[in-house]
Amino acid sequence: MELAIVIPSYKPDDKCRAVIDELIASQFSRIIVVDDGGEEEYASFFTKLKTFKEVTVLHHAKNQGKGRALKTAFHYILNEDIPVDGVITIDADGQHLLSDMQKVAEQMRETPDAVILGARDFTQKDVPFRSRFGNRFTRLLFRLSTGTVLTDTQTGLRGLPIQHLPLMLEIKGERFEYEMNVLGSLKRNEIPIEEVEIETVYLDENKSSHFHPLRDSFHIYKIFLFYGMSGGASLALDLGLYSLFIYLWKEDSPQMFIIFATIAARVLSSLFNYFVNRHKVFGQGSSKSFVRYYLLAAFIMAASAGSVHLLYTEWLGRGEVVLKVLVDSVLFIFGFIVQRAWVFRKEN
Structure with missing residues (x-):
């Protein structure tokens, strides 16, 4: 099963580079990084990535949000007719482990029509309060809204079969709310969802996250x-x-x-x-x-x-x-x- 890794990236740091190096070492041959309009000081980071044959870098002239970055990658895959069976989306902050990406890939092979979600365990003591509270509240609201019970509604580690990418482009949302809108659309379009348990990793109390509590919570x-x-x-x-x-x-x-x-x-x-x-x-x-x-x-x-x-x-x-x-x-x-x-x- 041929899979592409999609990484929306805004103001990347060494953790993002470490993730990409690990993916290349593990023989992932298609890695699509979307430069979501970072400042000039980050240009050299993306320039270096272009030297790897496994990496394709797409650019936004200005920051447009995670949802738009994902859509840009999906557009590229479909427009260029990239020969893949699906994509795995991950975050650029190093919180998704290679072993968990491989779990998602394996589940995609077993259930090729389903969207696969990497589900974290928010009951662990080292989970930041805002992440634990936000997940519980969003999970409750999502269940009330759609009737679907999910363990983790805010996960960025997702496996999407290629046949569902056209639908992904139709879904509204440009920033973090896009990922919630995607989950809501799956039930309406009768697309099955599978969850796989993944490690719950928060680095430096999740300070590297570009999630803005007021602005992005409002959109969600x-x-x-x-x-x-x-x-x-x-x-x-x-x-x-x-x-x-x-x-x-x-x-x-x-x-x-x-x-x-x-x-x-x-x-x-x-x-x-x-x-x-x-x-x-x-x-x-x-x-x-x-x-x-x-x-x-x-x-x-x-x-x-x-x-x-x-x-x-x-x-x-x-x-x-x-x-x-x-x-x-x-x-x-x-x-x-x-x-x-x-x-x-x-x-x-």
Whole structure:
């Protein structure tokens, strides 16, 4: 099985060179390094790499992010018709061991249609707190979003069969969020995933990582954040329209103004929420999405009223407001899962 090693590299150091030297010594004959727009002081590093026949260096004129660097390598492989059966992507910071790359390669031979993920063990004591917390949080969010259980959602050690590279080029994302988007697309496209356990290596508390906690976390979690903002904006619109209709109709229809105002405000705010979620939050959908959305809305409304009523009358007998908040919080997350997986799913 012919495999290419792809290394996105930004401001590389001696650890990156050591990884490449080890790969060459181990007879990996195709190594593609993407210079992601490092500063001039790093030019000599990439110039030296070009002297090795096993190494191909691709350049970005300016830094564009890890996701774009990976896509650049995939473009090169497909456009140049490089004779490989797949690629193994690794990080340039020396945290992926040669033995683990070989594990991924072996698994690719056994399951040639699957995407292979190198999974780290985050329960070890020497794992930095931000890495342990980030993985747990991202793993939970990924499971809620897709229903897929993975051990390590942020691993950069991945084996990708050549037939899946065209799909990799279609996936949105230019920086670290790209790798999460890739995982989400695998389930939607019914591509199997296999995990192999790898060593958990953190050098100097992972200081060499170019992951920016605020900026890159926002890109990774933004779909859930936008979903929350969409819900909050819809709630504010619902309350605002209700108040407006009360003001306009109260004198003319004193008996029915509350019912009319409630229905009109809820219809308009739900239409707003539907269009924002379809076009801005999830960015996809089909002709069935509208019907699915309102079926889900009806279910959530009935579930909210029924759950609060049941819990209040059967168990608690008090705290109905707090109970309502707790129930609707659970249903809010449930709504996110169903909207992403069913309501606004991409139809084949």
